[in-house]
Amino acid sequence: MSLTAARTRVGLLFGSFNPIHTGHLILAQYMATHTDLTEVWLVVSPQSPYKVNQELLPEQDRLSLVAAAIAGNHLLRAIDLEFQLPKPNFTITTLDVLKRQHPELDFVLLMGGDNLVGLAGWKDSARIQQEFDIYVYPRPGSVTSPDTHNSRVQLVQAPLLDISATFVRNSIQAGKSIRYLVPEAVENQIVAQGYWQK
Numbered sequence: 001m002s003l004t005a006a007r008t009r010v011g012l013l014f015g016s017f018n019p020i021h022t023g024h025l026i027l028a029q030y031m032a033t034h035t036d037l038t039e040v041w042l043v044v045s046p047q048s049p050y051k052v053n054q055e056l057l058p059e060q061d062r063l064s065l066v067a068a069a070i071a072g073n074h075l076l077r078a079i080d081l082e083f084q085l086p087k088p089n090f091t092i093t094t095l096d097v098l099k100r101q102h103p104e105l106d107f108v109l110l111m112g113g114d115n116l117v118g119l120a121g122w123k124d125s126a127r128i129q130q131e132f133d134i135y136v137y138p139r140p141g142s143v144t145s146p147d148t149h150n151s152r153v154q155l156v157q158a159p160l161l162d163i164s165a166t167f168v169r170n171s172i173q174a175g176k177s178i179r180y181l182v183p184e185a186v187e188n189q190i191v192a193q194g195y196w197q198k
């Protein structure tokens, strides 16, 4: 019997969340309930290094949509830490701050197979892969087998919904319904504020 208590493991889903949608939420909730993670934190990135030209809703509005989406869910948390960090937001910078702020927690990166392919090009990619466990979930058109050279990468067969924030934005702009693509509270806020409507 081990005398050391298991450390609390927290999953981190980084994203622009422009806007958050049901695909993000199904994934986050599954990770929080079907793996060894205790919670999943949704880290809102004001400016992803790869999305500098994309038209983004102001970060506070994106955060507010995330908060509306997860209201009352004690397993998920919205994190605005990157709002105070230099832009564009490099994930290693945020990870270093989170580790300093929460030495009692073990952070696990959640990543789609599509992002895992690009991870090699991320800032301090080698350090990210050495210092953090990464749970990879398959995404359509991406590699589904984990990198066997890196024992910290683990494949999680999460149920996925093939929708994107781009699809949600385009639907709004085309005057189509986004019912069920986003939670009702998010849809109500988008409609009330007129986000992405022409």
Ligand SMILES: Nc1ncnc2c1ncn2[C@@H]1O[C@H](COP(=O)(O)OP(=O)(O)OP(=O)(O)O)[C@@H](O)[C@H]1O
Binding pocket: 013, 014, 015, 016, 017, 018, 022, 023, 024, 027, 110, 111, 112, 114, 115, 160, 161, 162, 163, 164, 165, 166, 167
């Ligand atoms: N349907 C989905 N299921 C699971 N993960 C998703 C889904 N859509 C996006 N993700 C992942 O969630 C994270 C944050 O995504 P992001 O905020 O960039 O949303 P997105 O839908 O990919 O946005 P966009 O369409 O604007 O590029 C990324 O790691 C992305 O790969």
Ligand SMILES: O=C(O)c1ccc[n+]([C@@H]2O[C@H](COP(=O)([O-])O)[C@@H](O)[C@H]2O)c1
Binding pocket: 014, 015, 016, 044, 045, 047, 048, 049, 050, 051, 089, 090, 091, 092, 115, 121, 122, 123
């Ligand atoms: O740190 C990096 O070099 C890096 C490069 C690309 C993307 N990221 C982060 O990955 C998250 C998802 O990015 P994206 O572009 O797929 O929305 C977002 O939080 C970005 O800040 C981070």
